[in-house]
Amino acid sequence: MIVLLALVLSFIAGGEVAVTPVDPSAYPYVVKVDFLGIPEYITEPALMVSARYILASKTADTEPAALKITDQAGKVRSVFKVTPILDGVFTYTYLKVCDKFNGRTYPMTASSYNDLSSDVPNSEMLFYYNNSHVLQKVPATVMSTANCTISSGGSINETGICVYQDTTPGFCSFLSNSSDIMRWPLLSINGQPQGFLEYYGCDATMTVTDDFDFNNIGYYRSDIIDVIPLVTIK
Incomplete structure (x- = not known):
């Protein structure tokens, strides 16, 4: 499937969208992926599926050193390996991190x-x-x-x-x-x-x-x- 993204990134002040913070206990397995070293600043939520592996979406063509993982407690982990999966369908990848996660994983x-x-x-x-x-x-x-x-x-x-x-x-x-x-x-x-x-x-x-x-x-x-x-x- 061809992925189409309408990338209209205009600055809008005072947007009325209802944004609220999430209690960390609701999704403890959701972590933040930061894309580093590129002109744009990109973040993406990803899913901790085991102690060392994370399911992500937009990271297929990214080197491990250009990614940073942060959990909801603020702990930062480096990425050891990026592996595209499912023949690139939806650019799924899994990330291997150096430090293990503790706690509940993605069901x-x-x-x-x-x-x-x-x-x-x-x-x-x-x-x-x-x-x-x-x-x-x-x-x-x-x-x-x-x-x-x-x-x-x-x-x-x-x-x-x-x-x-x-x-x-x-x-x-x-x-x-x-x-x-x-x-x-x-x-x-x-x-x-x-x-x-x-x-x-x-x-x-x-x-x-x-x-x-x-x-x-x-x-x-x-x-x-x-x-x-x-x-x-x-």
Whole structure:
């Protein structure tokens, strides 16, 4: 699948999007990935699937030295290895870190994921500000699979997840506050992180013009478990 990203990164002051911090106990396995040494400042939430391995999305072509991992307690870990997986589908990668994590890892049992047979209003997009390790959230409503289509036409089916457009003026401003900052969000449904961002549509005022589309981690669950060493299923 060709990943389309509408990268409109205009500065919008005073956006009205409802951003709130997340209690670290809600998603203790979500960590912050900082991309270093490039003109843009990029952050992405990633998922600790075992003590040393992290599932990420936008890191496939990045050297380990250009990445920094920070957990929600503020502890920084260096990346030892970056490994693309699933033949580059959605640019999934797993990262190996030098220092072990302690605590609860990302749940990957089949029952953890939502089937999306109907709309899910109790959802949220998770992200990190570039200067903070405190996880943030923005409310979202997820479409049923039957209503989810890609912007160029056609159904995503079970491989993707669509989030309804939020008409709040400046809603997209949580993604960026300047031309060289990007904050990739992670979609959580009913408390279960379930999708890395594929596509978003925002105009020059950072107002939503199209659905946010995410890939469905649950669809690739078995493949991910097969290729990442020492994934612990809980």
